[in-house]
Amino acid sequence: MPSRRLLLNAWVVLSLVASVLFVTFALYQGRLYSEHSFMEPARERVTYVETPCSAERPIEQDQPVVMADDTPKWGRLIRRNIVVASMFPHHFDVYMALVWTLQRVLEHLPGTQIRVFAAPFNYGFQSLVEQLGIYRGKRHNSDQLLSFLAGEDGRTVDMVILGTCEVDLRTWHAALLSEWDSRSSSHKFQLVCIVHNAKDTAWQVHITDWARRGAIRLLPIAEHVKTSFRRLFDQHAESANHTLYSAGYENIPIDVHVPVLHLPNLPVKNRSRILSKAVIQGTFDVSRRDYPHIFDDLVSALHEDAAAWGYRPLDGHKYFIPDHRAATPPFELALVGAGTIEIPEELAYMVTVYRDLPYEAFYKLIAGMDIVVPAFADFASYYEDQASSTVALATQLNVPILVTERMRRAYGYIDDDRVVVTRPAAMREVHALKTLRTGDMSSFLQSDPTSSGYSMAKVRGAEEGVRAMFSKGWLREYDEVNRFKRELWHRNEEVVERMLRDL
Ligand SMILES: *[C@@H]1O[C@H](CO)[C@@H](O)[C@H](O)[C@H]1NC(C)=O
């Protein structure tokens, strides 16, 4: 019976394919989740993980995002034909999160359009965009933007969003402005600038022309960047210089859109877990992250009490070695980023370096961590002028981030106990990690960093701060974090609706 044989053959082939896929997947999983071997020093232990075939890991919508109740009414939207563009090869995770919000808001409305003009997304982000349905349209190359806008289809575009205005507008300003000026009054577009750093001033001179035309609005990714731009614009608005005061800076709208995506299947952490995996994410650059102090603090803390960290005392060895007979798992610190970094010898077993990970592996690695440590080196910058992507990343991956009250206020959207662990500023990050890990605050309270006779217990507010941190623990409930993110996505939708209504 030929048809039966055919069926049998097909069955055999299918089974083979299935087992190959399964084994590949299992290997991939094992490789990523295997405890990074404690038996070898960490220095230069670099891990590259390929992005797995997307077909093996269907990312189903475990909790579909619900539209805001006040779904925008078709008639109330002024902007319907949107272009999102960037010629800068970075920050696509930021502007594609906005595309995702736009797509949710516009999805069921007739006659709306979103087009993306950008270079191919690297590090496997393109396949995530497809798997997660972040953007279901076609990606055009950024060098086609200007000719598209001037062409037949482009004439009806009424909003142009630039992914990194600090770079994009420096290149496109003149051409975009002349395109704007050449259009009839019914075909003008709004320019939306996603901005990242208020101290990057080279492009800012171009804002004036757009402001005068009432055609620009800003979209930073955290509250403090908005505050910083508002302050700058208020100064221009009251300037004695007629070029500036006459441009209408006072009324340039600035909103915050937080780039947090929806990643399903994030790990649920066991409530009785001991804090043992911390991560510092960012370029390996001491002007951005304070690696030297973190390392110094860790080395001193290990000398003082190695057992608290799950390690054996140094006892003349070069490295602190994990104590696998200890009741608690040893503490690990992952450094995830790009560049090169020297790890102190003593910490060779504790610190693992990951660099240039593709997105899927990067997300997976960080999602498996217990806590994100910002370790900012330049507070003035990260609390005032620019937003660190590590904050949105932690939120996106359901990993609590270790912050101070100042940081909560600066970023705004993380001013919420559901997603952060708040330490008193007088408690260094490493001391906070130890305290959260051991559940014992006495070593902090008894410590006297300046040997002045004033232990931390006597310092105003320190003890209350630690008690408050303690009372909430470090683990955050999966459902609570997800509820937080839904609220965040809802606020993002409202921001997009404001933009589309020219509010
Ligand atoms: C006024 O401001 C513009 C834009 O910043 C600048 O180019 C110009 O030199 C200023 N004029 C004076 C008189 O300072």
Ligand SMILES: *[C@@H]1O[C@H](CO)[C@@H](O)[C@H](O)[C@H]1NC(C)=O
């Ligand atoms: C959580 O961890 C505890 C202690 O290690 C264990 O007894 C318990 O089974 C774990 N619970 C789950 C759901 O894994």
